[in-house]
Amino acid sequence: MRKSCRSISSTDLEAIRAAVKDQLPIAGLTHTFYRYPARFSPSFARACIEKFTKPGDLVLDPYMGGGTTVVEAMVSGRRSIGSDINELAVFVADVKVSKLFPAERRELARWADKVVPSIRCDEPAPQDSHVPRNMHLPEARWLRKTISLALDTLDEELPTSKSRRFARCVVLNVGQWALNGRKRVPTASEFRERIAGTTHEMLAGSRELNDRLGPKTTKPLLRKNDAEAVADDRKIQQYGLADLVVTSPPYPGVHILYHRWQVDGRKETDAPYWISGTKIAGAR
Numbered sequence: 001m002r003k004s005c006r007s008i009s010s011t012d013l014e015a016i017r018a019a020v021k022d023q024l025p026i027a028g029l030t031h032t033f034y035r036y037p038a039r040f041s042p043s044f045a046r047a048c049i050e051k052f053t054k055p056g057d058l059v060l061d062p063y064m065g066g067g068t069t070v071v072e073a074m075v076s077g078r079r080s081i082g083s084d085i086n087e088l089a090v091f092v093a094d095v096k097v098s099k100l101f102p103a104e105r106r107e108l109a110r111w112a113d114k115v116v117p118s119i120r121c122d123e124p125a126p127q128d129s130h131v132p133r134n135m136h137l138p139e140a141r142w143l144r145k146t147i148s149l150a151l152d153t154l155d156e157e158l159p160t161s162k163s164r165r166f167a168r169c170v171v172l173n174v175g176q177w178a179l180n181g182r183k184r185v186p187t188a189s190e191f192r193e194r195i196a197g198t199t200h201e202m203l204a205g206s207r208e209l210n211d212r213l214g215p216k217t218t219k220p221l222l223r224k225n226d227a228e229a230v231a232d233d234r235k236i237q238q239y240g241l242a243d244l245v246v247t248s249p250p251y252p253g254v255h256i257l258y259h260r261w262q263v264d265g266r267k268e269t270d271a272p273y274w275i276s277g278t279k280i281a282g283a284r
């Protein structure tokens with residue numbers, strides 16, 4: 001079944017065109033929690049949502065990636081559904097739309113300022129059942145150990161699964177900065193300092209998101225699906241027909257490493273799955 005199409009004024013069309021051309025660096029809200037490859041600009045998603053829908057309408061992104069659409073829909077007072085074939089995308093989007101309680105923020109700040117700086121790389125590494133590909137290479141070995149020690153603190157130091165997921169997203173962000181496509185991997189102390197700075201930046205983004213939410217805001221529904229199966233997803237069906245689809249599917253024939261990083265600029269690692277605690281795409 002189709003919903004009827006809305007017409008759009010030339011002024012609104014002009015606003016969308018301007019948003020498409022927006023070259024400003026991605027900033028604000030929770031958009032910088034993870035540098036998701038091939039993201040579109042939040043201002044493009046915002047312009048489409050504001051011009052084509054009204055508060056309470058339903059927005060769908062069946063290739064949501066890092067969740068730009070659902071974050072913008074949420075702060076615009078629209079209901080939304082984000083879906084992606086990859087569990088890592090669902091993880092990132094979920095952290096970006098989850099509200100934190102003050103106690104969770106306090107504990108996260110304490111983790112970043114007190115717990116992470118006390119990690120010492122001469123401690124024995126925890127036993128991980130999953131060893132990410134290529135993280136044993138000399139360029140990445142110490143980073144794997146530091147990340148492993150940092151992840152090992154989460155259960156004991158953070159009170160809720162939501163705050164632990166937030167902290168995993170911090171480590172994901174900093175791990176990407178430290179490793180992906182770099183020739184010189186930073187030192188352990190640079191890494192620990194970056195964890196503190198990134199945690200505080202992300203907490204500020206999360207507060208900004210909170211401040212923009214109204215009493216009637218609904219959290220987006222996030223699902224892991226092949227786009228072709230979205231219409232068969234029972235939970236999605238319960239929401240009824242979408243008023244607007246805002247999405248950017250992968251381009252045919254263009255190879256983008258959405259969910260892997262490159263050690264030493266070339267050897268692929270699946271470390272993002274290990275850090276986020278998600279399943280490697282295609283794995284059972």
Ligand SMILES: C[S@@+](CC[C@H](N)C(=O)[O-])C[C@H]1O[C@@H](n2cnc3c(N)ncnc32)[C@H](O)[C@@H]1O
Nearest residue numbers: 038039040063064065066068084085086226227
């Ligand atoms: C260009 S990215 C989307 C980026 C997103 N607009 C953002 O701002 O972060 C495309 C996404 O499509 C997902 N994808 C690829 N094939 C898919 C499929 N068959 N069904 C659902 N998602 C798919 C990828 O995992 C990737 O996250």
